[in-house]
């Protein structure tokens with residue numbers, strides 16, 4: 386990897402002469418793995434907090450609110466303030482709020498999802514309704530109902546705009562994969578002939594809204610992720626310094642099969658904490 390060389394007294398990561406001021410990091414496979422903190426993650430977060438770095442922990446999971454996630458991470462041994470968590474549900478609510486403000490559309494939404502999504506939409510000023518919605522917003526849930534999917538299909542056919550929080554086809558559980566937002570979206574697409582607009586990774590929209598949230602700029606922001614096909618491609622397309630960690634999905638020998646490269650490859654975040 387061609388890294389900018391920095392004075393050996395430096396404790397910062399540099400990019401084209403600019404110090405990295407803000408950090409975005411994926412959660413699963415980077416900070417936690419099956420509810421266990423990955424070694425080095427707790428120290429990295431603490432370092433960012435202690436040095437007042439602007440950072441956000443990103444997740445495509447739209448089930449939980451940031452408060453729920455902060456509590457879950459705490460149980461795994463990671464103390465992440467809830468204001469430092471950015472979910473696809475928050476990114477979706479922000480995107481829809483911008484759409485309403487800039488395009489004169491209504492603010493009525495029919496949602497399929499959990500508290501993470503409904504809370505975010507409420508706070509963004511949306512009316513959650515099953516009557517005459519402007520948007521159908523699909524998020525992650527563990528209790529998909531045929532009735533709710535039927536209603537979503539009918540609203541979309543009647544003209545509601547179809548939005549999904551994330552494209553993931555499956556989600557993890559201790560008993561094996563579960564069908565997730567992308568799989569349900571495919572069912573609705575088949576029934577309506579309409580594709581959703583999907584806000585979560587790998588849409589760089591997720592990163593842009595995160596950066597706006599912490600007033601970050603792409604040239605001085607880094608993204609840490611464990612997947613070449615989502616975190617790294619989206620980070621690259623958003624113009625960020627990209628750091629692939631090998632503690633999750635993508636393995637070192639798989640990197641060569643992609644037509645692009647991250648700026649850095651590290652075994653895990655334990656290797657990063659010595660740099661910042």
Ligand SMILES: [Mg+2]
Nearest residue numbers: 411413414611
């Ligand atoms: Mg991940």
